[in-house]
Each structure stands twice: as C-alpha cells, then as structure tokens.
Amino acid sequence: MDAFDPITLEVYWSRMISIADEAATGLLRTAFSTIVRESNDFATVLMDRNGDSLSENTGGIASFSCILPQTTKSFLKRFPIETWQPGDCVITNDPWLATGHLPDFTAVSPIFFKDQIVGFAGCIAHSPDVGGALWSADCRELFEEGIRIPPMRLYRAGEINAELVDILTSNVRVPGPVMGDLQAQVVSNEVAVRRVVEFLEDTGLANLQPLSEALQARADLAMRRALAAVPDGTYRASIDADGFDEQTTHIEVAVTVAGETMHIDFAGTSPQIDRGINCVLNYTHAYAVYPVKCALDPFTPRNEGSYRAITVAAPEGSILNPRFPAPCSARQLTGHLLAGAIYKALADVLPESVIAECGGAPTMRALFSGMDHAGDRFSQVLFASGGMGASPHRDGLPTTAFPTNVGAGSIEAYESVAPLLVWKKQLRPDSGGAGRFRGGLGQIAEIEVRTPAPVRLSLLSDRRDHPAQGLLGGGPGAPAVISIDDGTRPHPKSRSTVAPGRRVTLLYPGGGGFGDPAQREPSAILADLRDGYITADAARKDYGVV
Structure with missing residues (x-):
C-alpha cells in the first residue's frame, strides 16, 4: 500500500472501476436478451493474475461480483496460468463452481501485457435459456434443470470452439439469443483487456499486482474499522419462508463479532430438499457478506479485500450448502432471505444501520x-x-x-x-x-x-x-x-x-x-x-x- 500515495491510488482505483463500467457498456450494447439489456442481470469484474478482484462495474449484481473471483480460481486449477493464450475465453455455468444455478454463464479472458498475463477480465450474465425444464423451482435434481457446461474454452487463441457451440445450441430453445448474449460477454471482456493494456502503458506499471494488493488492503482496512465499531458478541435471529409446499424454509443465523472480524453461521437452517430452491455455498457466502458491506461500509468501492474479515459457514447438506446434484435453479428464493435474517440479528446492536x-x-x-x-x-x-x-x-x-x-x-x-x-x-x-x-x-x-x-x-x-x-x-x-x-x-x-x-x-x-x-x-x-x-x-x- 505504501507504493502509492493516496491521491494516485484514488485516481488509479477510479480508473479501474471505469474500465469495468466500460466493459459493462460493451455487454449492454451488444447483448440480445432483455434480461441483460433491460433488466441488468449481469456483472463485469477486473481481476489480478491470482484471480483476486480489483474492481467491478458500478451497477452489477453484487453476488456475481463476489463469486466471479472464486470461479476464476477454479478455472486456474483446471487450466494452469501458463496454458492460457491471448484470445482465450473460458466459460462455465456449473452451479457449484459459479453463481449457484445453470442460467448464469461466467466468461473469463486473460489480460496479456508484454507477453505476460497480468490479470483477467470476467463477466457473468443470465442466459435467456439453458434447456431442460425452463427456469423453474420444481425439479427434483440438477440434471432436469438444463445443460451444464464444465469449465471449457469457448475461444482458444481467438478461434471459437465450434463443437461446444454445437452442443450448446442443440440443447436450448432460443439458440440465437443464447449465443448472442455469450458473444456479448466475450466482447465485454475484450473491451476490458484493451483498456487495462492502455492503463498500464499510460501509468508505466509493469503489471497489476502492486496496485491490486494496495486496493485490497484499503478495502480490507475500511471493513475492519467498521467491524471494530460493532460491540463484540454473538447475535442470533431466525426467519421463515414459504419453501415448497409443506417443506417450509427456516433460516437460523448466529452473527459473531470479535474485534475486527465477523463470523456468520447458519447452523440450524433447514436441510436441503428435492426441489430447486437449494442455495449453494458460493451464493450463500455472497448474500451473507454483501448485506454486511451495505450496512457497515457502504461507501468504499468493493473488491476482494472487502470481505476478508468476514467468514461464513453453513452445514453441508443444508438448504444453504446442498450436496450435488441437488436442484438449485431457483436458489435466489432462499439466498435473498439472508439479508433479512442478518439484519434482524443485528437490529438491536445496529438499529441505525439495518433495514x-x-x-x-x-x-x-x-x-x-x-x-x-x-x-x-x-x-x-x-x-x-x-x-x-x-x-x-x-x-x-x-x-x-x-x-x-x-x-x-x-x-x-x-x-x-x-x-x-x-x-x-x-x-x-x-x-x-x-x-x-x-x-x-x-x-x-x-x-x-x-x-x-x-x-x-x-x-x-x-x-x-x-x-x-x-x-x-x-x-x-x-x-x-x-x-x-x-x-x-x-x-x-x-x-x-x-x-x-x-x-x-x-x-x-x-x-x-x-x-x-x-x-x-x-x-x-x-x-x-x-x-x-x-x-x-x-x-x-x-x-x-x-
């Protein structure tokens, strides 16, 4: 963090956000579906070579921005960093690796500068169709809910993977809009790649790592200061929701604050069910930490450092951490409840900060x-x-x-x-x-x-x-x-x-x-x-x- 004076760091940070915003504009202007163009169901994120996020677009879906770095790290396990080439684009919609249900496609492209990978550009967008049983909540297992694409290269060195395209378009109802949106995601990443290269040329930086570490440290410090102001203790709450037929959903949460850290534990929550309202842990984590960010540190731009001081746990086999191949297409019907449960737990100690x-x-x-x-x-x-x-x-x-x-x-x-x-x-x-x-x-x-x-x-x-x-x-x-x-x-x-x-x-x-x-x-x-x-x-x- 000492490598950058505060003014320079703020200028660089703002430019990172503007690059993510320009990538988002590229996605909006080229997408086919109203889901992206009109309803904003997407996000764009800039990451360093480790997959840690530096910045995200201003109006992106918060859970996507929190999850995308985790998905990128999964890609790096599958495809080691030395195997990536300029013009690559890796995609997946695997719920356990990405955003928790099949309709969301994650696309990640490498950023090369002077023949070295300096970072990654990524985006997530909700596809108009993934085949299967429509976007629904009543399936009994994941395999009914649509086609699942493991981490695969949609583009390799600028050449499209025609076999993957054939598999995908053969399994969806509206192949034109589906591929149109995927190509728009590729365009979004290409915009980000070009702008990051221009940024490095303008600033004289050799790569993004020192800046990434500084930005993450600033975000981490801001959150830890906010947590330190909360009285230590464990705060509990529970809420209920309709669930599916007689299987109502019960969310139990214990929020423990200790100094500059917070642990959110969902022990006691309903077990997973054979209907598509299960919420995988990636999504559970995202919608547990983001409400805390909104309540305690709403003004500092978000990146990987924003959430380091917060840990989240949910029992394996619960509706908030289901075992594969649990159906999860409507996982938002459970995940969106978490903010209310956490705010209810914190209401007595933070009455001025919750809704x-x-x-x-x-x-x-x-x-x-x-x-x-x-x-x-x-x-x-x-x-x-x-x-x-x-x-x-x-x-x-x-x-x-x-x-x-x-x-x-x-x-x-x-x-x-x-x-x-x-x-x-x-x-x-x-x-x-x-x-x-x-x-x-x-x-x-x-x-x-x-x-x-x-x-x-x-x-x-x-x-x-x-x-x-x-x-x-x-x-x-x-x-x-x-x-x-x-x-x-x-x-x-x-x-x-x-x-x-x-x-x-x-x-x-x-x-x-x-x-x-x-x-x-x-x-x-x-x-x-x-x-x-x-x-x-x-x-x-x-x-x-x-």
Whole structure:
C-alpha cells in the first residue's frame, strides 16, 4: 500500500472501476436478451493474475461480483496460468463452481501485457435459456434443470470452439439469443483487456499486482474499522419462508463479532430438499457478506479485500450448502432471505444501520415460454420487484430489489420480443408495512397471453404465506398473490399452462415497516393518503387516524 500515495491510488482505483463500467457498456450494447439489456442481470469484474478482484462495474449484481473471483480460481486449477493464450475465453455455468444455478454463464479472458498475463477480465450474465425444464423451482435434481457446461474454452487463441457451440445450441430453445448474449460477454471482456493494456502503458506499471494488493488492503482496512465499531458478541435471529409446499424454509443465523472480524453461521437452517430452491455455498457466502458491506461500509468501492474479515459457514447438506446434484435453479428464493435474517440479528446492536425485510427478497419471477405467431420460439422473463424494507431514516423504496439490484426494464422492450401484452403495471396500495417509517410498496402487474397456442408459465415466488416482516415494532408488508382471470391460482413455484387470451395477475409483496407506527408523523400519513399509497381503511387500522 505504501507504493502509492493516496491521491494516485484514488485516481488509479477510479480508473479501474471505469474500465469495468466500460466493459459493462460493451455487454449492454451488444447483448440480445432483455434480461441483460433491460433488466441488468449481469456483472463485469477486473481481476489480478491470482484471480483476486480489483474492481467491478458500478451497477452489477453484487453476488456475481463476489463469486466471479472464486470461479476464476477454479478455472486456474483446471487450466494452469501458463496454458492460457491471448484470445482465450473460458466459460462455465456449473452451479457449484459459479453463481449457484445453470442460467448464469461466467466468461473469463486473460489480460496479456508484454507477453505476460497480468490479470483477467470476467463477466457473468443470465442466459435467456439453458434447456431442460425452463427456469423453474420444481425439479427434483440438477440434471432436469438444463445443460451444464464444465469449465471449457469457448475461444482458444481467438478461434471459437465450434463443437461446444454445437452442443450448446442443440440443447436450448432460443439458440440465437443464447449465443448472442455469450458473444456479448466475450466482447465485454475484450473491451476490458484493451483498456487495462492502455492503463498500464499510460501509468508505466509493469503489471497489476502492486496496485491490486494496495486496493485490497484499503478495502480490507475500511471493513475492519467498521467491524471494530460493532460491540463484540454473538447475535442470533431466525426467519421463515414459504419453501415448497409443506417443506417450509427456516433460516437460523448466529452473527459473531470479535474485534475486527465477523463470523456468520447458519447452523440450524433447514436441510436441503428435492426441489430447486437449494442455495449453494458460493451464493450463500455472497448474500451473507454483501448485506454486511451495505450496512457497515457502504461507501468504499468493493473488491476482494472487502470481505476478508468476514467468514461464513453453513452445514453441508443444508438448504444453504446442498450436496450435488441437488436442484438449485431457483436458489435466489432462499439466498435473498439472508439479508433479512442478518439484519434482524443485528437490529438491536445496529438499529441505525439495518433495514426491515424486503418484499422483493426473494424476487418474484414469471417466465413465459412458447411459440409466437410466426412459429418462432420465445422464452421471456418478467423482471419486477416488490417493495424494499423501511430504514431507520426513511420509508422503504417502492418496487425496488434488494439485496439483488436487478432492474425491471422497459415494458415496451418486453412486449416487442414476445406475444405478451402488459395491461397494468402500477403501485400496489396498502402493501407497505406500517411503521414510523413505512415499508416500500409492491406493485400490480397484469399480463395477457397473445399466442396462437398455450404457453408454459414457470413461477418462482415466495412471500405468499410469510410476508416481509418489520423491524423494531414495524408491521409486515402485504403478501404475494398470483392469479389467472379464469379464477385459478397457479402453484407459486411450479410450471403450468396458460391458454391464449388469459390474463395473469401478479401482486408483488411490500416491504416491512420500521419502528412503532404510532410514531409516524401525521403529515407523512396524510401524504400517503393523498398520493394513494394507503387507503383510509389502512390509515385507521394501522395508524389510528380518521
């Protein structure tokens, strides 16, 4: 760290982030699917030659950025560093090596400078299809969920691996968008490679290692200072979620703070099940450490050093550390719950730094798959979010995802690529939990199927029976509700068939409230009534206001 003065280090750090952002722009501008272009379900990361992260793009998925260095280190075990060549690109979607489910593809390329590898450029993007049983939660084992690609070279010295492409495109419903997004990931990495070479030429640095060590040391120091300010002790909490049918999900957490370190232990959590809501340890670790970063050190840019002071454990065979080949396609339905459990554990000791449970945690997804009027296959996911939990300082944000930061995107773009018509997408009144600060509102989405034949609908949802809970006296948000206009209620975590002309309505849950509702400012209640965020009945019931 002493090799760089603070000003130079800040300038270099900002440039590393800008390179990751430019790589992200390259991915966005060349991707085919709305999942990437509109909904932000991707991340780009710069790493040193050891696979440790230096920087990540500003708006990337936090769990991806935390996991990608681990995947790169797995690649280096499979392909030793001396075997890499300029123009290589290695990919995988193996859940246990990467992000926890098959739809996410990781792509990593080496960065050469003066004939030596100085680092790696990597990105992760959610693919529009991986074959198998759609993106679903009801499979019994991993092999049903789609094609699994072990670490393999998509490109070798600039030449594409045609055999791998043939295998992949032969096993997916929409090969054009799938390969289009993969090629966009390659482009993203190429942008990062060029910009890092330019950076080294501009600065005169021979490689990235001294800078990487300095940046990681700074991030590590910032987190350790934040942890040192937390009183030592073990803080416990538990939360429950819908799970799958009678198998409800129970999350048990013990957060132990000792000096400048924190250990998060999920002993006592539900065992793994034979449905696709299991959450592999990579994903568990990412969504345990990232909420802590948000609460304790929100302003220091993230890199490998940000998480060194935090360790995470989950029993093998649990729903947070399942054994292969457990199904895990909908792992976010479990992993997104961890922030709420950790914040609940820390609420008494850090009441000014945590938020209530989020209605958008876990995210609710609806995947429509079928044929359009031209006879072409489509597979389209509706990305939308429930309300964020309230904080000790303000109301929760409406229709905002956390701990993921995936977006919703343009409805016009969504409708342009599939025979689906969105009749309604609006805020859901009375969905935010009551409190001194109100939980964020969920939303109402109504979608009509306009296909020539029935479509398959795969739902990935929770919060039907276990709405987002408030903190320190705050009330719960509204639960999730999914219905079809023929009066049926489809299974919230399974696949069903929807006839042409039918409308699917999704009521996204609201976030939990924070603090005693009796302490809410009357002017805030009046503003909520005026804006339609709450009804008169809710004002009377929750706040005692006539």
